[in-house]
Amino acid sequence: MNLEELRHRIDEIDNQLLEFLNQRMRHVKEVGALKRKTKSKIYQPEREKSILDRLEKLNDGLLNRKAIDAIFLEIFSVSRNFELPEKVAYLGPEGSFTHQAAESRFGSVSEHFPLATIRSVFEAVSTERASFGVVPIENNQEGVVSETVSYLAKFDLKIVAEIPMPIHFSFASYAEKLNSIKKIYSKDIAFRQCTKFIDESFGQQKVELIPVNSTSKAVKIALEDEESAAICSHIAATESQLPILFENIEDSKDNYTRFVILGKNLNIEPSGNDKTTLLAKPSDSDKPGSLASFLQDFHDANINLTKIESHPAKKGRSFKYWFFIDLDGHYNDEHVNRVLTKHKKEVSLLGSYVKLC
Numbered sequence: 172m173n174l175e176e177l178r179h180r181i182d183e184i185d186n187q188l189l190e191f192l193n194q195r196m197r198h199v200k201e202v203g204a205l206k207r208k209t210k211s212k213i214y215q216p217e218r219e220k221s222i223l224d225r226l227e228k229l230n231d232g233l234l235n236r237k238a239i240d241a242i243f244l245e246i247f248s249v250s251r252n253f254e255l256p257e258k259v260a261y262l263g264p265e266g267s268f269t270h271q272a273a274e275s276r277f278g279s280v281s282e283h284f285p286l287a288t289i290r291s292v293f294e295a296v297s298t299e300r301a302s303f304g305v306v307p308i309e310n311n312q313e314g315v316v317s318e319t320v321s322y323l324a325k326f327d328l329k330i331v332a333e334i335p336m337p338i339h340f341s342f343a344s345y346a347e348k349l350n351s352i353k354k355i356y357s358k359d360i361a362f363r364q365c366t367k368f369i370d371e372s373f374g375q376q377k378v379e380l381i382p383v384n385s386t387s388k389a390v391k392i393a394l395e396d397e398e399s400a401a402i403c404s405h406i407a408a409t410e411s412q413l414p415i416l417f418e419n420i421e422d423s424k425d426n427y428t429r430f431v432i433l434g435k436n437l438n439i440e441p442s443g444n445d446k447t448t449l450l451a452k453p454s455d456s457d458k459p460g461s462l463a464s465f466l467q468d469f470h471d472a473n474i475n476l477t478k479i480e481s482h483p484a485k486k487g488r489s490f491k492y493w494f495f496i497d498l499d500g501h502y503n504d505e506h507v508n509r510v511l512t513k514h515k516k517e518v519s520l521l522g523s524y525v526k527l528c
């Protein structure tokens with residue numbers, strides 16, 4: 172087939188795709204109407220995951236799982252916006268890794284808006300200015316984002332989904348040669364995570380590393396000054412059209428950040444592969460063995476705790492700690508529910524959601 176014939180075929184397939192997508196949206200609108208009547212929630216990540224899993228199994232063509240996810244997550248996003256326009260607050264600024272994470276899950280049709288602090292994302296969801304909020308909760312090189320954990324304890328919000336995302340840094344600048352660069356701007360965490368690249372590229376050369384509040388801010392400064400560069404996200408450099416000189420300059424290729432989606436409701440159905448997050452404040456925590464006996468109940472119920480981190484309770488002058496716990500399973504699973512009910516006075520349930528990492 173020549174180019175013209177191939178394009179003709181593609182056009183015909185696109186026409187059919189459009190017709191099918193419109194058919195799909197008609198059903199989605201009916202689902203939306205049903206949900207309004209029964210007051211059930213629009214975003215159902217466990218249903219989306221089961222569609223993606225089914226399509227992956229069914230698929231015998233060229234598309235891989237990543238491609239299927241990219242296409243269908245965008246379709247789900249359009250669907251949800253048909254049912255009810257979605258507003259998503261994220262920890263900004265625009266071009267931050269949290270922005271990238273939010274768009275990867277909510278698609279580009281949803282309205283995303285950046286907020287300057289983690290606290291303001293929590294407030295936006297609490298006051299229903301946003302239907303969902305996206306914040307980072309931990310990085311596998313740096314540990315937990317304790318601000319997020321503190322606000323999970325303070326606000327009455329739930330984790331409705333998690334987004335694990337590989338963190339890649341780009342090196343962007345208008346400079347034509349590396350040796351004309353005198354200053355590099357970035358967040359201090361990014362400098363820490365790109366030390367090999369900086370040492371190897373600028374070991375002999377005098378270059379100033381200047382920490383700023385965000386990698387997007389670093390891009391803005393580097394746009395104005397050809398003798399400077401930014402270490403930033405891919406999205407931040409490309410949106411501002413700052414040329415990327417090197418990609419993936421991070422020391423560890425296994426650098427992942429886990430983001431969480433915050434919502435107001437807990438009612439996410441079990442998917443069969445779920446994670447539950449809790450904040451535990453074991454009573455009598457001053458007594459020897461109280462934490463051990465609390466944990467023993469999880470062990471006895473055959474519940475796998477995948478994380479336990481102590482977190483300052485920030486109550487008065489005392490040095491009391493709470494425990495931030497992740498476990499395998501859903502709060503509706505019989506064995507999980509039994510232990511949570513036994514400890515209901517000591518435990519705040521932060522959410523059960525599809526396990527992705």
Ligand SMILES: O=C(O)C(=O)C[C@]1(C(=O)O)C=C[C@@H](O)C=C1
Binds near residue numbers: 213216
């Ligand atoms: O099945 C539903 O509950 C829908 O609202 C439809 C749909 C979809 O597009 O397939 C859209 C949003 C939900 O998050 C899950 C699935």
